[in-house]
Amino acid sequence: MHSKVKMLLSLSLIVTAALSSAALAQNPKTVFTVVRDTQWGAENYNPFIPGDQHLLPTNSAIYESLFFVNSINGKVTPVLGTKYAWSKDNKTLTVTTRPNVKFTDGQAFSASDAAFSFNYLKANPALDTSGIWKSGLSSVKASNASTLVFTFATPNTPIFQYIAATPMVPEHLWKDVKDPSTFTNTKPVGTGPFMAESYSQQALRVLKNPNYWMAGKPAVDAVVWLATSTNDAAQLKLLSGEADYGYIGIPDPKAYAAKSADASYWWPTNNINFLYFNTVKGPFKDAAFRKAVAQAIDTKEVAQKAYAGAVPAANPAAIFPGQQKEWLSKAAKATFDVTAADKALTAAGYKKDSSGTRLGKDGKALPSFKILVGAGWTDFITMAQVVSNNLKKVGISTSIDQQAWGSYSGGLQTGSYDMGISWGWGNGSTPYYTFNAAFNPDFSAPVGKTAPSNLARYTNPAITKALKTFSTTSDEATQQKAIDTIVTTVMKDQPWVPLTDRVNFGLFNTSKFTGFPSAENPYNDASPDDTAGARLMFLNVKPK
Template structure:
């Protein structure tokens, strides 16, 4: 009997322990992110690898940078750096690094780690994704808790590339001879989370208990899960089986938000624009009057309404996104942008010598214009809808079009080699100021002759005063000088219309707030919303806390 009691007590203890373990497991706050993918990348946590090659947590949760520059507002957030300053020549940038930070293996983080990271890029040009050493960086030197970057020429916008470079520990990476092949499956970093596990269907990271921000992170773990398509993501969000996702869910208000407005939310911040690109290397798109006629004939409100069910607005003709307009767009310049006006479109055609003969539009030589192709990505319903609206709009002024759907390789290749007529795409450049868009779009070094690949100047349009204004912006840290440079660029842009802004471009962030709070909103746009391998996602993960 005595033995029986002992067995009963032992069983109760075991049961109590099991229940406690289960309770603790249930209490773990895991932030679940649903991603539309066939599978996840192989286990690669190398911060120098390309974004498509490494796992989502690499620079979003594990590694950190010196600063984070908010692409929506331009605000600079201190991370491993606490301050920065250009000298009077604008050729030397001094960064003060944070004290009291430790790597996840317990070793102290110092300014020498920063110096090493940038020297490592110089020693291994293949991993210098921002081409810092090819574009003017000549020296990086640590002294105490500061690091000084020296440049050959003035280039203020380069700051963001310095700011956003993930920093690695010298005592680990100095032993790695070929960073291009390193998968770094046991990362040593300073970030708020530590890598736990990964397979082709999920990735999990857990909080770093020794993170340098006391009391953070407030969530225990993050898990990325593969979900096949927007419909499946929608179901997981509706059931509460996922907390967050990036997916363009059609009619999102009716199919998701209205099912439970208290918890079912979406955050679609404007991060750029969708544009109608003109191939200015071929006639008649090399004629400014023809381009302005097309731009004036397009009802961008209708384009936005039909492409995004009214949830995304028509773009500003200036090309500058809403959160940057108050700082960079003057009222006088804004007023010069072309707006929907069919009569004005006909006036531009007349000015360019175009005439309607027997119901067909002819050029100044009397030759009937052909049907023009509008290049879009195959199956991209928003761009296809835009092209349909544009085609119907242009019929009013005698221009016929057809939609040219191409798979990604042919789509991007057509734009970059200049073999298209018109094409719909996003801005192939963007960031915390309008400079980023205009630099990538119009700098001569990003163009190429037709048939060769242009990096980002898809229109092959350049203008001397735009080029000089880009240089002036680069070389000055004075906000007034920079604003004047942008004003000059925008004035020329709306005058020549090498591409025409159609709609704002957004990040399609959808979330369920049942279990967590602290998400970015239109009222508090501390981040643009993506939860993939982006350095700004660190702010999302640090702001979240369980309800």
């Protein structure tokens, strides 16, 4: 039997075992299959809790937001909102909501549901992971069935990106949910193009919403997610035709595309991969230590080995290419120099003993530090290997700590790690979003508590002030000065090391479907399949 046929039969058995007999009786004709190099947790479709806790279709297929903001070009696509406008003083944002939209239980969606969704975050601050209510917003009200009014005590125009992405839930169901942090929402009711249908640890399936508000969409009857444990296993499913799409960080996308006429990829840069230092944990508390460690890391080697030259080393200012022309006012150069790093460590009080082992300021050998990465993530594992080899040259011992998503993200957010490799947990159409998510005190937390996005737990009054300045003005020159202040301060204190540009890892098998996003048709930013941007892909792909 042909190997491809064997694999397709294997897929059929997996899905058959995973999905209920009632679901299979519906027999969707066109099924778009997504492969994920991860294992998901319990059945949970709560759109307000962090993405590692709810299932992948939640915010991509079932629930919808007001708008989608494309991170690579800033384009705003209307969803449940049709238009928006700021007042002259930037203290009022008025959104017109879409008419003739129904939730999947048949109830009408209105601006009241939208107002409820935002006020629900205010009533449950732990769910407000974007800090919408900590950023000058004072009220959200529906003035009528199709008008939503946001009032701000202080201007904050960058907050639009987070307002746009907030999921909308039905007030008539959620008003009775008393503890949303533990609510698993196993029978989700949204306005999205698909409805939750079947769940297992190996496969998820959602079915087409027959009453979806967008005429003629979606063009597929179902979307299925398949779980694998590694990037390599996910890539094999794509190459065999078992899957149509995967968000997979493989080392060399060009090599993947060369393996089959049906294999293609789109990897647009919209973020950066960082080596984060846990700045509340010694010796990473010491900026001099962090700066010397950063100097010992060859980011060009990191990028070359992790992505075979397909993705470059990051700019040390942590501003990615599409934004450098507008926002990088002064050239920033990498400082890689092993000899200088070795001397800087000694000068900072971290001497070497006769065997070349690096000592702490107390004269005792430094422990072996762990570099936290996602289990099976070959690109991050390779980055960690290069970093580990680089640091060995200055007498610092490290080991690579591979963790499944829950403990990986949990370790970063609760501050239990030494060093960790991850992306910027906030990005957008200007560098403000990267720096605000990374260094705003509102997004930090004491060790042991969950920090939404300030993974380094680093704050600085100069940065806090500059972030506020940027967000409360629309004057470009003033905003540029604020970004300059942030860049200068961050590069001096080195709470992270920008390693490589971060791309969205869109891999496709085009044998059965057309309409994938691309550089020629960038309707999304090659968004991960568990985010609002992926909804546009699920709506645009259609059978050949």
